[in-house]
Amino acid sequence: MEFLQPDYRLRITKLQSLLQRQGIEALVVTSNVNLLYVCGEVFSGLAFIPQEGEAQFFLRRPQLHPESTTVHYVRKIEQITEHIDTASLRSVALELDEQSYSDIQRQRKLFPEAELHNATALLREARMVKTPLELEQIREGARRHVETYKIIPSLYRDGMTDRDLQIEIEREMRWHGSIGLFRCFGSAMEIFMGSLLTGDNAGAPSPYDFALGGAGTQALPLGANGTPLRQGQAVMVDMAGNYGVYYSDMTRTYSIGRLTDEAYRLHELSCAIHREVMQRAIPGTSCAALYNDSLHMAEEAGALPYFMGTELQAQFVGHGLGLQINELPVLMGRSKDCLQPGMVIAFEPKFVLPHIGAVGIENTYLVTETGVENLTPAPEAIIDLTQR
Amino acid sequence: MEFLQPDYRLRITKLQSLLQRQGIEALVVTSNVNLLYVCGEVFSGLAFIPQEGEAQFFLRRPQLHPESTTVHYVRKIEQITEHIDTASLRSVALELDEQSYSDIQRQRKLFPEAELHNATALLREARMVKTPLELEQIREGARRHVETYKIIPSLYRDGMTDRDLQIEIEREMRWHGSIGLFRCFGSAMEIFMGSLLTGDNAGAPSPYDFALGGAGTQALPLGANGTPLRQGQAVMVDMAGNYGVYYSDMTRTYSIGRLTDEAYRLHELSCAIHREVMQRAIPGTSCAALYNDSLHMAEEAGALPYFMGTELQAQFVGHGLGLQINELPVLMGRSKDCLQPGMVIAFEPKFVLPHIGAVGIENTYLVTETGVENLTPAPEAIIDLTQR
Numbered sequence: 001m002e003f004l005q006p007d008y009r010l011r012i013t014k015l016q017s018l019l020q021r022q023g024i025e026a027l028v029v030t031s032n033v034n035l036l037y038v039c040g041e042v043f044s045g046l047a048f049i050p051q052e053g054e055a056q057f058f059l060r061r062p063q064l065h066p067e068s069t070t071v072h073y074v075r076k077i078e079q080i081t082e083h084i085d086t087a088s089l090r091s092v093a094l095e096l097d098e099q100s101y102s103d104i105q106r107q108r109k110l111f112p113e114a115e116l117h118n119a120t121a122l123l124r125e126a127r128m129v130k131t132p133l134e135l136e137q138i139r140e141g142a143r144r145h146v147e148t149y150k151i152i153p154s155l156y157r158d159g160m161t162d163r164d165l166q167i168e169i170e171r172e173m174r175w176h177g178s179i180g181l182f183r184c185f186g187s188a189m190e191i192f193m194g195s196l197l198t199g200d201n202a203g204a205p206s207p208y209d210f211a212l213g214g215a216g217t218q219a220l221p222l223g224a225n226g227t228p229l230r231q232g233q234a235v236m237v238d239m240a241g242n243y244g245v246y247y248s249d250m251t252r253t254y255s256i257g258r259l260t261d262e263a264y265r266l267h268e269l270s271c272a273i274h275r276e277v278m279q280r281a282i283p284g285t286s287c288a289a290l291y292n293d294s295l296h297m298a299e300e301a302g303a304l305p306y307f308m309g310t311e312l313q314a315q316f317v318g319h320g321l322g323l324q325i326n327e328l329p330v331l332m333g334r335s336k337d338c339l340q341p342g343m344v345i346a347f348e349p350k351f352v353l354p355h356i357g358a359v360g361i362e363n364t365y366l367v368t369e370t371g372v373e374n375l376t377p378a379p380e381a382i383i384d385l386t387q388r
Numbered sequence: 389m390e391f392l393q394p395d396y397r398l399r400i401t402k403l404q405s406l407l408q409r410q411g412i413e414a415l416v417v418t419s420n421v422n423l424l425y426v427c428g429e430v431f432s433g434l435a436f437i438p439q440e441g442e443a444q445f446f447l448r449r450p451q452l453h454p455e456s457t458t459v460h461y462v463r464k465i466e467q468i469t470e471h472i473d474t475a476s477l478r479s480v481a482l483e484l485d486e487q488s489y490s491d492i493q494r495q496r497k498l499f500p501e502a503e504l505h506n507a508t509a510l511l512r513e514a515r516m517v518k519t520p521l522e523l524e525q526i527r528e529g530a531r532r533h534v535e536t537y538k539i540i541p542s543l544y545r546d547g548m549t550d551r552d553l554q555i556e557i558e559r560e561m562r563w564h565g566s567i568g569l570f571r572c573f574g575s576a577m578e579i580f581m582g583s584l585l586t587g588d589n590a591g592a593p594s595p596y597d598f599a600l601g602g603a604g605t606q607a608l609p610l611g612a613n614g615t616p617l618r619q620g621q622a623v624m625v626d627m628a629g630n631y632g633v634y635y636s637d638m639t640r641t642y643s644i645g646r647l648t649d650e651a652y653r654l655h656e657l658s659c660a661i662h663r664e665v666m667q668r669a670i671p672g673t674s675c676a677a678l679y680n681d682s683l684h685m686a687e688e689a690g691a692l693p694y695f696m697g698t699e700l701q702a703q704f705v706g707h708g709l710g711l712q713i714n715e716l717p718v719l720m721g722r723s724k725d726c727l728q729p730g731m732v733i734a735f736e737p738k739f740v741l742p743h744i745g746a747v748g749i750e751n752t753y754l755v756t757e758t759g760v761e762n763l764t765p766a767p768e769a770i771i772d773l774t775q776r
Contacts, residue, residue: 032578032595042609044576044595062593062700096489100575101482102506104489118490167562174555179607180580187488188432190420192568205450207432219567219633221430245607312450 003057003068007133008039012055014126019051024117025091026050028107030077031098033183033323034123036245046077046107048084056083078110086110093119097185124185128320128328129342135366137246138322138344142364142375144243145250148176149378152237152254156385162224162235166196169239177243183324191325194239195223198256202236202358205312210326211348212238212309212358231257234357235385236350240325247321249346250376251362254385263359264382266303266351270360271380273297273349278318278363282371287335291317294349295333306351318347321364343367344375391445391456395521396427400443402514407439412505413479414438416495418465419486421571421711422511424633434465434495436472444471466498474498481507485573512573516708516716517730522634523754526710526732530636530752530763533629536564537640537766540625544642544773550612550623554584557627565631571712579713582627583611590624590746593700598714599736600626600697600746619645622745623773624738628713635709637734638764639750642773651747652770654739657689658748659768661737666706666751670759675723679705682737683721694739706735709752731755732763 004012015038019027029038029047038047044060057071058080065071072083080086092111094104097120108116130138148169155168170193174180182191189208197214206213206222215225229235233256241248253267277293294317298307308314318331321344329337331347339345348362361380365372392400403426407415417426417435426435432448445459446468453459460471468474480499482492485508496504518526536557543556558581562568570579577596585602594601594610603613617623621644629636641655665681682705686695696702706719709732717725719735727733736750749768753760 030576032576036607040606042578042595042607044597061595063595094489096493098575099489101484101487101489101492102508103575105484120490167559170562170568171555171559174558179605180558181578181608183578187486187491188418188420190430190569190571207430207449207451209432217567218428219424219430219630220569242607 003065003071004039004055007131010131011038011126012049015049015122016051018122018126019049019093022117022122023091024051024093024122025089025114027093027119027122029095029119029123030103030107031095034095034098036323037123037127045074046080048080058083077107081110087112089114091115091117093117093122095119095123097121124328127322128337129340130322130344134246134322135342135344137244138248138364138366139375141241141243141246142248142250144176145241145248146376146378148172149237149250149252152252153383153385156229160229162196162198162201162227162229165229165235166194166224166239169196169237173239173243179242179244181242182240185324185326189326190220191222192220196239197223197236198229198357199227199233200355201225201227202234203310203352203354211314211316212236212350212352213312229256229385232259232356234259234263234353234359234382236358236360238362246323247325248364248376249321249325249348249362250364250378251348251350251360252378252380253359253361253382255382257384257386259356259382260353263353263356266306266353267359267382269297269301269303270349270351274347274361274363278347278365279372279374281339281367283339283341283367283369285339287329287331287337287339288333290331290347291333291335298349298351303351306353308350310352310354317349318345320344321346339367341367341369391453391459392427392443395519398519399426399514400437403437403510404439406510406514407437407481410505410510411479412439412481412510413477413502415481415507415510417483417507417511418491418495419483422483422486424711425511425515433462434468436468446471465495469498475500477502479503479505481505481510483507483511485509512716515710516725517728518710518732522710523730523732525632526634526636526752526754527763529629529631529634530638532564532631533636533638534764534766536560537625537638540640540642541771541773544617548617550584550586550589550615550617553617553623554582554612554627557584557625561627561631567630567632569630570628573712573714577714578608579610580608584627585611585624586617586745587615587621588743589613589615590622591698591740591742593697599702599704600624600738600740601700617644617773620647620744622647622651622741622747622770624746624748626750634711635713636752636764637709637713637736637750638752638766639736639738639748640766640768641747641749641770643770645772645774647744647770648741651741651744654691654694654741655747655770657685657691658737658739661685662735662749662751666735666753667760667762669727669755671727671729671755671757673727675717675719675725675727676721678719678735679721679723686737686739691739694741696738698740698742705737706733708732709734727755729755729757
């Protein structure tokens, strides 16, 4: 029996055609996230993908597999030279953005004659357009995501802080199958299961490059910071998915009592941007246009000072997602990418209102042959948690 | 007012004396975990620590700070050259094990004339012995850790799986202040809040280099895998701390009904190894001896085939911890480290019994001037969850 199921063979083929196009002889995959991509498993070791022929898998620890000529057990990665003529390779792509300098130095020694290329860029490009199995898993995750959000109003109790409500949502996420762990791209990126923002904390800048910030805690300065949920405040829940292997992303806004008219107006503006910009997008639409059109609608409505933050404003309005929460494409002004069928994108035009909090919604969209499909359909209006 | 509080100045001084001893002119810190160490904050940017003189902090995003001559705002890290004569440095230590190859390549360009050294090794050495503030924070975290564990028996319900019980413990951890996020050393290491093992899953090998394994899920092959908690099984709870900024680590074993006599015997053996090996340790005791003496006691008791796993056996019996769950020293046969006052160590002699699960305990110990102090004192006997 083959180690690789058909969908993974498709992914290898896709990577091989990228290698061919770029004239790179082989690709080495060692990060957990990219091992999940190329074979559906995290293991200790490496995957070697030649420009042509079979991918080879070198495992440093016992894991159960069907008998396969492509799976080899080794004590250390240097032993791949017993199976592959690595010394004669003239070019190789290593995961330069995902692996440490020391790890790359060690891998590099296996290919003394090879010119070094960046496998991270190549893998991120391949992962940008999802395979059928990936879409199936994302759909199932998004479905669970929506189910979890239905429960949120019932979790609210008077006197809660942002953190209290987040803890109860985390538990529901776990009950609905979330693995909890958050995989992000970029060594400086960290987050714990998502973000819940209310009041002035919604505008607090954070060192992380997510759409919004929040003061968080000393150890993790992002998101909820213990702010009491008070009358007249918005509660933005952006607790992301990973209900299985793949992420979905979804934001809904709740309120404690009634908000100002301005808050409802900007929330409706976010929904309108979804309808006018994202849901009218088709394959070929440029990601820069999606950002610029959103920005333009915010500007027309006089809402630019609140768009994607106040003190610090994110320079993007959405992002690809899959095995990591922040994949390609990025919906930003300087993106060169255009939508392609099979891309999965979180779109999140949001507004931060001083003293009130953040408003707006985020959905996960699949780009189809003719447009986009919302994978996280759920009521979009602000739900008053005190009226449940 | 100074940006750095006195305890952080102590840390900088310690790092500077390591730089002096090794003849390295400067240290550059960019990882979140080591920024927390040198200044108590995660920020986007870098810290520059010269062998002598004031550490300088370069921030890429707004964060609130007292006026300080050592804090500078920059758009990109290349602008540090406007503040520091980086071109003339002949040696510099960068975080080669914690930062990506691409990040290091970019940082390296700032120091074109400098010989490159590994800051990770240096920082891990400095962090191995804790400062007074670190010890205060670890003590407080360990106290909350113990409080959380007291609640575990009340969380059990008939019919639960390992995962069900873990979810309820996670919630209690969060209510007791856990930040949730797990920081590990090593780019391949991942874990979500800890590990709960029962039955045959306790012996399942995992690709991660933790003390025990567990099949987990496809996306995160570690720990609980949905095994029902059944009569006659042990339930090992190793849900680690981070109740604040610092980790503590603690394992207790529970049971569903009565276990075999062998299970109680090996659990008592683990407690005896704590008493005979760890609690008799003093400054100067070698970490290799702590491992070898533990191994010897397991061997004398005929328990070697079950020690630290079955199919795959961990080659260590404990580890330092602090800002990450796996710090120095490592209690393993080939360690060259000896205990020093101020080290904090998790000691976890464990046994895996086929069909039953894992037994044994783990405590976090502080090495004092005269011995060790258990920071996680709590009943050590196996608690029957059906008898609560």
